[in-house]
Amino acid sequence: MTLISAHELTKRYPGGVVALDSLTVDLEPGIIGFVGANGAGKSTFIRILLGLLPPTSGSVTVLGMDVTRQRMAVRRLVGYMPEHDCLPLDVSATDLVTHLGQISGLPLTAARERAAEMLRHVGLYEERYRLIGTYSTGMKQRVKLAQALVHDPKLLLLDEPTNGLDPVGREDMLALVERTGREFGIAVMVTSHLLGEIERVCDFLIAIDAGRLHYAGPVAPYTEQTERLLVELDDDVPEFAERLRAEGLDVHARGPELSVGLRDDTTYDIVRDVAAELAAPIARLEVSRRRLEELFRETSLIAADRG
């Protein structure tokens, strides 16, 4: 069954801001990475999936159910981890997660059991009886994940789960997300503004930019597209870029620094051969990842050029 199916989904806010612009996408179960710069419309999309925001036009179904007409049925089967702080501080994690499990429809005993299980899953043991106000940011993020899992959802929506965490915390959280997706067999949609961070754990990637669908498909082709070879020459050799372009490579030159689109391994061979022919010493060779924002900017520039 299709997990999420959006058709011409548009959300225009009263101020005239278009958060989503005729988004059409079909997603299958798995771990889905959802990338886009801040303000690209990721949170808007999630809020629409939960029936918290009505779309301006278009339609979207989750697990085969229409989100505007079967809102409550959808929410029963979806777990949501908000981006912002959302935990009351004056309750223990066990009490909160149990309570929220009951709100999602679990009977008390089941809610208690599952709350304990999920808190253990996210790595909270004895701490779970303490008030949440005494927790570190990392522990709070874990509680947020546990509350999204307590009612055994079929789909987990995680909005920037690594926000506010230090590098180690980010790694841990992503490993946890991956384990949840793989071992539990729960479909996960995880958003991030950092592609490099979530690509490792995802099967599938969608990228949106200013509310428009930029990419939807497997992870590998997209990340290759974002990888570039940085070539720094000892001296400015203008022919170098020309020769590479003649080989069909995408080259941006700025003086002795060239940024070359990484097609496959032959790209290295071409660079090596050209350098040998022109007797141009290479000072530095590095694979770099373009940031998402740069990628969007370049593609929109290309689109503008074509237009």
Add this chain to the structure above:
Amino acid sequence: MAEPRTAGAIYDLGYQPYRGARLSRASAIRNLFVFSFRTAFGLGRGSRSKVLPMIVVSVVTMVALGMIFMAAATARPSIINYAAHLSFTAFFLALFAAAQAPELIVTDRQHGALSLYLSRPMSGTDYAIAKWCALVAAMLVVTLGPQLVLFGGKVLLSPTPSVVLEAEYRKLGPIVGGMFATSCFMASIGLGIGAMSSRRGYATASVIAFFLLLPAASQIITTAATGDVKRYAVLANPLLIVNGFALWLFDIEARRRSPIARAGLPGEVYLYAILVVCVIGMTIVWLRYRKSEA
């Protein structure tokens, strides 16, 4: 529940999906009601959250027990006075509403927990209903509770309990109805103001200001105005509304020279005032949370 198990993983059953029943939306509302009711008394919360509710509970109980003790010591059962208890403790009841109404609804918004509820099978209206009922129920504990203690005291102190029980029995209806109306009144004020505030501290301050400033305004109007305005100005004071309502309910003459006696309004007016305030408060809360659905 038969998960495929491998020989090496005897103790690790893997992930167990939930296959039991999923309860209705009504049970979710009931659950939020119970959770919030407990929160109103700081149960399941940190020790600091218990301080104020416990103060209020002990004050209203002590006043009731004090009345019974005095009546027993002086052998004058008339000291046990339902209406007097309500006017003695009205300030503490207002304090309870001022502190706990924001605790119930403002903190969820302030800390973002509201989105955890609304992303579950629960609408904004469901949420508002649960919270309103929870605060009314909590207020009932501190309003009706001590009244029932007084009732019990009055019956048991008498040498002929059965006779007194028969006489007092007729008052049980007004006591329950009156305390219910008072609870709704104060809960509606607290939640109505709370629904409009972004922070808990502001909300509490606003509710206290509401209960302190309006009496002052009422006094000024009473002094300055003449005729009907002067008489009806008493309704600007929420504590006097409760007071006047209680006097009318128990059919007690207001003390001479008291503001209520001077206003001389028909008793039903106080009931209408309470109803109007309840409707306004509930509407504000409902409008605020119905929107949260979107």
